[in-house]
Amino acid sequence: MPTETLTVHEAAAISGWSARMLRYLERVGLIVPPRSASGYRVYGAPEVQRLRTLRELLANHDIALSDVAFAKRLRDDPTLAESISAWLEAKPRKPTTVPVADWLSFEQEKSRRLLAASAA
Numbered sequence: 001m002p003t004e005t006l007t008v009h010e011a012a013a014i015s016g017w018s019a020r021m022l023r024y025l026e027r028v029g030l031i032v033p034p035r036s037a038s039g040y041r042v043y044g045a046p047e048v049q050r051l052r053t054l055r056e057l058l059a060n061h062d063i064a065l066s067d068v069a070f071a072k073r074l075r076d077d078p079t080l081a082e083s084i085s086a087w088l089e090a091k092p093r094k095p096t097t098v099p100v101a102d103w104l105s106f107e108q109e110k111s112r113r114l115l116a117a118s119a120a
Contacts, residue, residue: 004044004045005036005042005043005044006042006043006044006048007040007041007042007043008022008023008033008040008041008043010043011033011041011043011047011048011051014048015048015051015052015055016055017051017055022041022043022051023041025051025054025065026041028069028072028073029072029076030050030054030065030068030069030072031047031050031051031054033047054068
């Protein structure tokens, strides 16, 4: 391990990210700093560079950190990527058992039940 490293708080101070945000970045896998023998995160030049270029990426493309975290998740989870791709390509289809005149109320009722179930 390099001798020139920074603690999470030092890395936060020089990068403009908070220590809490650095921990979040690690949790979602965007920045994974090595650990010291005693288990502390240590940030070297590679991690500081990634923090800087992450900030540039966000600014250059006017995106949020959550967008990058989600892009990583899509890249790491092929099943999720396939599900989202399928949803984007899917066309709305009326259930065969529902008359056209009742389709909207049918969907409203399904949504109401889904919301009620998620609130419980």
